[in-house]
Amino acid sequence: MAGKAAFQVIVLGPTGGPREDSVTGLLVRSTSKQWTSNSVIAVDAGTLLAGIIRTLERSMAATATPIATGATMTQGPFTGLTLPCRTGQANAAHIFREIIGAVFITHPHLDHLSGLAINTPILEAGAGPKTVAALPSTISAIKNHLFNDVIWPNLSDEDGGAGLLTYHRLVEGGNPRFGRGETKGYVRACDGLLAKCLSVSHGRCRQRYHPETSRHHRVGSSVFTADPLMLPSRAISVDLTDGIYSPARSPRLVASTPKDAWATVESSAFFIHDHATGSEIIVFGDVEPDSTSLDPRNRRVWEVAAPKVAAGALRAIFIECSYNDATDDASLYGHLCPRHLIAELSVLAGLPGKRKRDLSPTDGGEQVSPKSKRATTTTTDDGGSISRTERNTNSHDTSQDEPPDLVHDEQTPSLAEVVDGDSEEEEEEEEGKEGKEGLRHTRWADLRRLPLTGLSVYIIHIKDGLTDGPPPGDRILQELREQGEAAGLGCEFFVPKGGEGIWI
Known part of the structure; x- marks a missing residue:
């Protein structure tokens, strides 16, 4: 693990629309494995x-x-991949058929799913069905509303389909029958990677999932009534809402509609674990802030993540931030903007990590200052910055063939030390302090470093206005960096481009 990147992430689609050729899609692999089948x-x-x-x-x-x-790629995100064909499209078909072992879907909205539907017919049944892994509610939506012989042929291996896809219904929160210790609940994702799924909320709608029937049913008679203050259905389709109705636009609707008439739109956060190093990343689907949610679920994700941050095991988070802060809450439609993302990360920063105070270096070398970071920034020619965890990974920088090394904080404890390292006396002392000063100003403050130091946050699913102005990601990134610094978080924010390879 010494110094080597654990993950490579290739950002195929960094936006949330409206362009159909750049909507959400990532490839993830362990750098401990070669570009082989199911890697x-x-x-x-x-x-x-x-x-x-x-x-x-x-x-x-x-x-x-x-x-x-038979040549091997020597630069770019696919460095090290042996190409069996001459053209990009033929080699891409090979990657889809052979190299990608499974497709994990966070939720069934088209901007996260449409490529899979269109691409699936080129799969070859002789190679076995491609695994589609998701929560049961997402599999139900895909099965009943997409691969259903109406919207698209049934290419799955269920209900007499063509057998090109097979569904893997994930257990929310992790399957307790799999794994042990730090990987309890994780399932095998591909060679070298394990995964665990936690559900998050992505707004509200009138379709409720029923586990008994594995179908979605409309709650009540109709979401649209004669109320003149309510938006007509066609207004939703042009407002980039992903089909989510925002009741905040109609005060009368909020007052007159019972709370139980709404259902939560379920999305996912995947914890992805590198078997070789024990490092992890989190990839979120679309997600709304807990502060506006009908069913707040983000805190549970942060509670699982907090000890991993303190141990230095959690290296990066990929999360959406669809709009800038000029967008009011009623117009977010189940998404985040900078003020809400900073608030969410502040929850993570404020949770107890139980990091030990006096830790000796893991390799016997000279002790590192607690203020040192595992990831540093370098100013680029255009005035931007690039993290050490993604050095030479931008698709426009192909000067090196090998993924970069990470700069580790040698004082970072193992995950076991983080969870179990404090003695009972130390924990009681800390709990007493917490009651007086609050979580955020005790364990983290004693470290003399910002709580999320070394964590990289990559922003995806940005909504593009298709205007002549600067890219919307520029303003979102500026707002995040300013507010993150003001909040004392310590993490670094990046907005990756389509086709960019990131070593983490």
């Missing part, structure tokens, strides 16, 4: 084959010599 997972598939083709062709075009069959 990669896709997380969401709004963009899948199109993103792979675009990324491959860009890297192949930058190569000085023509790519021949």
Whole structure:
């Protein structure tokens, strides 16, 4: 583990629309494994084959010599991949068929799923069905409303389908029958990676999932009544809402509609664990802030993440921030903006991590200051910054073939030390302090470093206005960095581009 990146993430689609060629899609692999069969997972598939083709062709075009069959990529996000074909599209088909072992879907909205539907027919039944892993409610929606022989052919291996896909229904919160210790509840995702899924909320709607029937049913008679203050259905489709109705736009609706008439739109957060190093990342689907949610669930994710942050095991979070702070809460439609994301990360920062105070270096070297970071920033020519965890991973920087090393804080304890390291006397002393001063100003303050130091936060699912102005991600990133510094979080924020490879 000494210094090497544990994960590589390739961002195929970084946006939340409206362009269909760049909506959400990531590839994740363990750097301990080669580009072999079943060595990669896709997380969401709004963009899948199109993103792979675009990324491959860009890297192949930058190569000085023509790519021949059997050549190995020497630059770009797919460095180290042996190409069985000559063209980008043929090699992309190979990656989809052979290299990607499973597709993890956070929720069944089209901007996270459409690429999978369109791409699936090129799969070959002889290679076995491609696994689609998700919560039961998401599998139900995919099965009943997409691969249903109406919207799209039934290409699954259920109900007499073509057998190109197979469904893996994940246990929310992790399957307790799998794993042990730090990986309790995790299931095998692909070679080298384990995963655990926690549900999060993505707004509210009138469709409720019933586990007994595995179907979604409309709550009440109709979401649209004769109330003149309510938006017509066609207004929703042009407002980039992902089909989520925002009751905050109609005060009379909020007052007159019983709370139990609404259902939560379920989304997911995947904890992805690298078996070789014990490191983890979290990839969120679309998510709303707990402060506005009908069914707040984010805190549970942060409670699971907090000891991993304190141990240095959690290296990065991929999370949406769809709009800038000019967007009012009623217009977020189950999404985040900078003020809400900072509030959520502040919850994570304020949770007890139980990090031990006086820790000796793990390798016997000189002790590192508690203020040192595992990730540093470097100013680029255009005035931006790039993290050490993604050095030379931008698709436009192909000067090195190997993924970068990480700069580790040698005082970072193991996860076991974080969970069990404090003595009972120390814990009682800390609990007494917490009652007087609050969680955030005790354990974390004693570290003399900001609570989320070393954690990289990558922003995805940004809604693009398709205007002549600067990219919306520029303003979102500026607001996040300013507010994150003011909140004393210590994490670093990045907005990746489509086709960018990130080593973490």
